[in-house]
Amino acid sequence: MIESYAFGRMVIDGHPYTSDLIIFPGKINDSWWRISGHSVALKDIEGAFLEEPEVIIIGTGYSGLMKVEEEVKSLARSKGIELIIEKTEKATQAFNTISTQKKAIGAFHLTC
Numbered sequence: 001m002i003e004s005y006a007f008g009r010m011v012i013d014g015h016p017y018t019s020d021l022i023i024f025p026g027k028i029n030d031s032w033w034r035i036s037g038h039s040v041a042l043k044d045i046e047g048a049f050l051e052e053p054e055v056i057i058i059g060t061g062y063s064g065l066m067k068v069e070e071e072v073k074s075l076a077r078s079k080g081i082e083l084i085i086e087k088t089e090k091a092t093q094a095f096n097t098i099s100t101q102k103k104a105i106g107a108f109h110l111t112c
Helices: 042-050 070-079 088-098
Strands: 002-006 009-012 015-017 021-024 027-029 055-059 082-086 104-108
Touching (some): 042 055, 042 070, 082 088
Parallel strands (some): 055 104
Antiparallel strands (some): 021 027
16 A cells, blocks of 8 residues: 655655655565656566556656656557556555555656
8 A cells, every 4th residue: 555655755554665666466666767767668667567467557757757658558458458647646546546456556656
């Protein structure tokens, strides 16, 4: 459960995180780095697809500056995975709701 989000900081189950992260069922990758800082390419998020989630939620930053490349959207469609792309604050709210009902993975950019 994501307890809080503010620019550059997210608290999950009492633990603060200050770098971009991906939340998988049962684990957190707290050093998520992308090939191009403000873009999500397939290679950046391929581990999420390997987990075969029902939903992938991407938080694009405080102001929504991070973009998701078309190849990510296309693969999600072809695999029948719901893809939610929102500013990080709204994405955290979606993750908290959806992850209690479906197998969900959340990828969050904490700044910008």
